[in-house]
Amino acid sequence: MVDITHKSNTLRTAIAQAIVKVSSQETIDAIQNKTVPKGDVFAMSKAAGLLGVKKTPDLLPDCHPLPIEYTGIEYKIDGLEIKVLVTVKTIYKTGVEVEAMHGASVVALNMYDMLKPIDKGIELHHIKLLEKTGGKSSFKDKFR
Amino acid sequence: MVDITHKSNTLRTAIAQAIVKVSSQETIDAIQNKTVPKGDVFAMSKAAGLLGVKKTPDLLPDCHPLPIEYTGIEYKIDGLEIKVLVTVKTIYKTGVEVEAMHGASVVALNMYDMLKPIDKGIELHHIKLLEKTGGKSSFKDKFR
Amino acid sequence: MVDITHKSNTLRTAIAQAIVKVSSQETIDAIQNKTVPKGDVFAMSKAAGLLGVKKTPDLLPDCHPLPIEYTGIEYKIDGLEIKVLVTVKTIYKTGVEVEAMHGASVVALNMYDMLKPIDKGIELHHIKLLEKTGGKSSFKDKFR
Amino acid sequence: MVDITHKSNTLRTAIAQAIVKVSSQETIDAIQNKTVPKGDVFAMSKAAGLLGVKKTPDLLPDCHPLPIEYTGIEYKIDGLEIKVLVTVKTIYKTGVEVEAMHGASVVALNMYDMLKPIDKGIELHHIKLLEKTGGKSSFKDKFR
Amino acid sequence: MVDITHKSNTLRTAIAQAIVKVSSQETIDAIQNKTVPKGDVFAMSKAAGLLGVKKTPDLLPDCHPLPIEYTGIEYKIDGLEIKVLVTVKTIYKTGVEVEAMHGASVVALNMYDMLKPIDKGIELHHIKLLEKTGGKSSFKDKFR
């Protein structure tokens, strides 16, 4: 684990995405109409993702535990693709990119888990960092 | 959570993949030559993935806790893409698809976390189920 | 921890309750209309409770880890009181009473956590076992 | 999860209670004489509660992880009722009310779990905040 | 992780020990008289150890999750040495040696943590398996 004792606290944000691709419009309708048998897919996956962001250092050996001071989770539907956007903020010595990416992956996996009884063709794509600020280099995905 | 009290134990296996796409051959070389500063990327990510598979029901609300009786993790390098393959087996009433997919995502995220100091352009793709056996329907990804 | 190696697997169910008492009808309305700023209180608390049931043996030293084969979470509104009902099932050597009660307490605490910005007078009451079946003695709360 | 990046660190304390109501004086005697078969109920439940306070953000999605700088656990016996008092302190941007309430509920549940072999009539009552200081509003339960 | 899908369930037990060596008789007296400021060292370390046994597969990547059906924790004082004995039982396809050893190490570490304010010279020794039964080979430490 990298030594960060000499670094300064700064506000750091990261936005990560995951794409959940379903195989039919019926699946999108069931999510929006809240008729999926396991429950409200967006609300429950948000709960899982909020917890998942906080558990990142429990899963990744080199990841520093840090004070998660904000997590926001949004969904955007575009045809058969649902874009999951996870924004994380901290004021600490190291960034929250991996936390945001882990949160996005947990939200996407939970959607998969809740939807698999009604749709066998779901795939998870493009888990990636879209934007980060704070720290020595900012970054913005050029294709965003 | 779905009621599985009436179901029978059968041998169930699932194989999931994740693709880690790096941005240059130098990254692949550093992994293979074990010169990545954070350590041996394949061995440490395998450790993270073995633990991650077991933690799936801690992260996903509807996922049943179950006896993980085998987890295997393999890596295949193809140009700038590294395919992570996670195989999980259980003898239980419900399958291990989500466990395998979660394991694949943790391995991929850990590779990202260990590699980001040397490669800023890593993306995670195609986290999906490749194959499952046991339970009421077997499945094999047609493009595998 | 009690030795259960000599016991037999039987189907066991437990139903526990918790009462969340809010201080005004506005709070009830906000829950039902899904206008609570932190999100959908019932769906997110259900997610927390499903995870909480599974984490019971992580929190209580003498509690045996066991296969949770069903968890159901229901809400009943009666005036300013919301009754949380958690049903848990297993086929194992020991019962799931404490798991159901822990689930009920986590659901209730999460409702408190989500509602405290809009209602300062929330109390949690009567976390208790309502019913259990299986094992050497069945039980039914006489006042249910 | 609420954004707290703009808030200042202040000393914050919270005291929460839970009431464990047993059904006979024999149970109280067994606790005090340390003759409960599962062990010393007060000491072991204190251990569970100290761990439970720290695990609050693992269980409640919107709860910020924060530095727990003190937890104290006290018991007061009054007839057949045992009052569990949990005091938590932090110096951080947000309070520890829910942490104290979760700690009180874990202590109470563990007492229930250790006592159920000798007393089938235990109930948990009145898990509530008694007092908080620090942050924008202090609070003291008027009936305390 | 080794594939155990083909193995049969048998009763398996393991007994592990750890030695906690303190530096003065005053420490032993404080433990026995329950005057250690942090609380009852034996009861609280037992609680930590019971939880620790169950968390073994969360910490060790290759360790199979399994049903812990009994854990017993005993202490034997011999001069300045306290022997911690942890017995674990399961009926499963693989043994509980590492679980017993992890439990012994957690009990010993917790004793260290509770005692360090009053004794700066504590060491932990001889964490080892004393006995195992069940599985393809039984074992008994010859020096026990």
Add this chain to the structure above:
Amino acid sequence: MVDITHKSNTLRTAIAQAIVKVSSQETIDAIQNKTVPKGDVFAMSKAAGLLGVKKTPDLLPDCHPLPIEYTGIEYKIDGLEIKVLVTVKTIYKTGVEVEAMHGASVVALNMYDMLKPIDKGIELHHIKLLEKTGGKSSFKDKFR
């Protein structure tokens, strides 16, 4: 849990050791040649230890959660003994001795778990603090 709200942040380091004693040179060779069937013992045990350090407050009731800002894990082979050295740093109000000792014990236990299929005579010894700096008293083991 000790109240640390009045204490100041200082840089604190701790170095702990564990000794893993194997029973034959073949075991040492298998570790060095990376021919142990379960995988690369040093890299995977390092991953387990990095996670283990962070989980210390989840296992020990009185241990404060704190920002782990560095963990380093080293191995030194001397005949049939492997010395595991774990260095932990924080800038906080309380030290990281127990975290370093827990990390050392998890690394050692994982080595045991990975090696037991090829060596039945492994013991873990001398888990102890070698050095600490920061806080009101520094300390250096005189025999180091």
